[in-house]
Amino acid sequence: MRGGGRAHGRTVVLWPDTFTNYLSPSVGQAAVRVLEDAGLRVVVPPKPVCCGLTWVSTGQLDRARAVMRRTLDVMAPALDAGLPVVGLEPSCTAALRTDLPELLGPADPRAARLADAVTTFAGALEDLAPDWQPPTVDRPVVGQTHCHQHAVLGDAAERRLRARAGLTGELSGGCCGLAGNFGFERGHYDVSVACAEEQLLPSVRSADPAAEVLADGFSCRTQLDQLAGRRARHLAEVLAERLP
The missing domain is CATH 3.40.50 (Rossmann fold)
Structure with missing residues (x-):
């Protein structure tokens, strides 16, 4: 995982979804500022990742599974470390929570582990920095x-x-x-x-x-x-x- 500029307390992985990464990077930059202000250390995956929703929504399920498996390979160290994964784009966050384990099933237990690790931006602040005041x-x-x-x-x-x-x-x-x-x-x-x-x-x-x-x-x-x-x-x- 690649780290941000400041190290604080609990480490979280900020999910760099395609919308945020390429179309609205200001959202990701703002999220880092807020999460760090709340005392969290923010890291991002070391390689590109994708939830696979583009292929799911167009019925290309075999391609979606391949994309999801590649993502799980990248996320394996974070899963092994038990790091929470913070999603910013609701559609991508929901795909990680539901589509990923449904499509890959018990054949790849990493899918369920990633789904369980995923939280929303507000959920991360509430659960991981309960004393922080916005x-x-x-x-x-x-x-x-x-x-x-x-x-x-x-x-x-x-x-x-x-x-x-x-x-x-x-x-x-x-x-x-x-x-x-x-x-x-x-x-x-x-x-x-x-x-x-x-x-x-x-x-x-x-x-x-x-x-x-x-x-x-x-x-x-x-x-x-x-x-x-x-x-x-x-x-x-x-x-x-x-x-x-």
Whole structure:
């Protein structure tokens, strides 16, 4: 594992998902700042890793299994050391938690070990740094809880973290409608927009202009930017901005 600039207490592996690594690196940088402020030592895998979701969602399951096995080879030292794995992108985090062990099964016990090691950003702060106090933001929030967060991971830790930081209000239910690459495919645009118009876009349009727009999922942030003209941010970015 490659380490960050500062060593503190418990070591965690920050999962460098493709969305964060290549499309929104500011999310990963912010997460490192917050995790280190909470007293955690952050490392990243020494080689590229992938949850395999791209191949799962397009039905290429044999390829997905090959990608997952390669990832487990890279993650083996972290698993042997019992390190927690912190996910930032909900879709990738959910894939590690569920798709990975379901596709590889008992034939590769490392899959279950990685699934058990995976936690969310808010979950890591709550479980591994319970005495850490987040910076005070004191702003209303609006935005989207990712569908995979609803379905697989749950958002109780995120709700508690937002409350401790003074981020008040509820995020939208429903779906942003982009759903990975669904909204970009020919013939899907109208359905994608209709999904976003059901709950998300009306809630953003009617929100206080000073409200913080939150969306931990890259697809949700993309949809908000392109359909509502609002820049949404990951919770890690909002908290990192208020750190000294």
